[in-house]
Amino acid sequence: MKSNRYILLLIGIALLALQCKDGFDDENKCTSVPANATPYEIVIPPFFPPMDIPADNPMTEEGIDLGRHLFWEVKLSEDNTLSCGSCHFPENAFSDPNQFSIGTQGIAGNRQAMPLFNLGWAQDYFWDGRALTLEDQILQPVPNPIEMNIPWEDAVIKLEADDVYPGKFLTAFGPGAITKERTAKAIAQFLRTMISANAKYDKFRLGQVELTPLEEMGLDLFIREGGDPEDGNGGQFGADCFHCHGFGNMQFTDHLPHNNGLDSVFEDLGFGGISENPLEMGLFKTPSLRNTAYTAPYMHDGRFQTLEEVLAHYDSGGVASTTIDPFMKYTTGGLQLTEIDKLALLAFLNTLNDEEFIVNDDFSDPFE
Secondary structure, three states, X not given: OHHHHHHHHXXXXXXXXXXXXXXXXXXXXXXXOOOOXXXXXXXXXXXXXXXXXXXXXXXXXXXXXXXXXXXXXXXXOOOOOOOHHHOOEHHHOOEOOOOOOEOOOOOEOOOOOOOOOOHHHOOOEOOOOOEOOHHHHHHOOOOOOOOOOOOHHHHHHHHHOOOOHHHHHHHHHOOOOOOHXXXXXXXXXXXXXXXXXXXXXXXXXXXXXXXXXXXXXXXXHHOOOEOOHXXXXXXXXXXXXXXXXXXXXXXXXXXXXXXXXXXXXXXXXEHHHHHXXXXXXXEEEOOOOOOOOOOOOEOOOOOEOOHXXXXXXXXXXXXXXOOOOOOOOOOOOOOOOOHHHHHHHHHXXXXXXXXXXHHOHHHOOOOO
16 A cells, blocks of 8 residues: 555656656746746846746746736736736826726725836835735735725636636646636736836946937936035035936845835835834835836825926935934934936936836836
8 A cells, every 4th residue: 555655655756757857946836837838037237137937837938928917907906907007007107197096896006016127136025024025015906995996716717717718727827726816927927028228328328329418417416425525424415316316237126125204104014014113114115216206296195296206205314203214314304405416317217217118018008
């Protein structure tokens, strides 16, 4: 009897090996590309760091195609009216021009929908960092009662009953059931292809174009310390932007949480609401400064409608609080930027807008 069990075990391992010929990762998750799928080699833009692709979710042409359809699929909502794309519009760099998105129940959220690009380089997701992987992030909006409001079990049943999806899942992932995990993996593959790296500044770094004098001035302000050199804080009459939006990794975010002086008392606890760490109350994920021409309104709660308002906030120094970031050094007195300084900063920020990204047909709704 024992030998029979051993034989069955060997047969099972052999069958798994046929589906997972490249082996398993440390958590015994299959790392192979299904036999019918075509590996996708992601192209990393110049000056960008490598992208960390999860071992258990290698990118394939079929997985990306499935993910694109699922991103725009209204069957993932309770009443077949909302898709991921309903709150992430291409022309807005896949953010929402409304301050708060409205779910299937007509309820508004309390945070601005973040833009979707260059997510393969992020360290965590959502304004409060509560999801540590892109796959985990994707799992959350579907059952959320103020978003798509449908149990994953019911969403999967609708996908199984569709004429197309069973075949698409088979070619993307091989034999096996449609699951919420596979759905999230497919959408994650699609989102990782949404790379924005063809703005004027990218072309400048490649030596293809020159910045105007005003844009160069804005860049100089961006990378200089703020404040008067005589005030003892190492000031260089700059704008202090680089601390949280450093441009060295070309992401224009440090991917870290900061309290940028919006409030003295926090109605939304941000990272602290997840960690319950008093030192993280009122901290929110730093967004990228790419594509800001398309992503208004700004901040986690969309309180600012224009970039001019954003610059005015930072110029003021922000509001002091118990967890305000050490880099917000001028809550008294402010940065004292001149009007030409602000115009130069706006000119530089506009060099980060990628006009081709927002009209890329590879990301568009396949059902239209």
